[in-house]
Amino acid sequence: MVKFIQAQNVGLAYLEEKFSLQQVEDEALFTEWFENLPKITDLEKQDLDRVKLHFLRLVKHPPLSEETVKLVVLSPLLGLAGFYDEPFYIRGEQSIELSAEDEGEIIRGRIDILVIQEQFWLLVIESKRSSFSLLEAIPQALVYMLANPNQDKPSFGLVTNGSDFIFLKLTKENQPKYGISDQFTLLKRESELYQVLSILKNFSQILS
DSSP: OOEEEEGGGOOHHHHHHHHOOEEOOOGGGOOTTTSSOOOOOHHHHHHHHHHHHHHHHHHTSSOOOHHHHIIIIIHHHHHHHTTTSTTEEEEEEEEEEEEOTTOSEEEEEEEEEEEEETTEEEEEEEEOOTTSOHHHHHHHHHHHHHTOSOOSSOEEEEEEOSSEEEEEEEEOSSSOEEEEEEEEESOSSSOTHHHHHHHHHHHHHHHO
């Protein structure tokens, strides 16, 4: 009998056991989050400062839901990074199923935001409410990235709770491997939203 598991209940140990998933510490696997990043214009900085202002204002009136995080933080970031323009298009609440070979278990879940170019999944985004730890969101995002039907190309991911951001990269040649970026936050005196947008713009340039 097939057992169904919800993606949000899956941990890294499960993915390592069932899918031989391996974290790679070597920076060479995932250079896209720190090498050759495009510059952010003064106008974009002004937009990002407003995003920070709006988010911090809303945090004063909890709870701050996933939908609010997507509306106030993610939507402007994706727009500034060019993911609303050709050749990309975006889908929200995309359902997935993932199963290991010869296993009677299927993982089910729904991707918050999926950026697609033609038939290729490019960027998986998992957003959480503001009080949620990103460490708990990483396995869920990796489940969705593992479910990407395109085996020959790497996929990228982003997990955020509105204030903090972590980027992921997954490759599936021979054995699935993933790398993790540093964690960025808009809560510092000098907001790291500038770096977050620069990384997203770099992804859009590489993937377009």
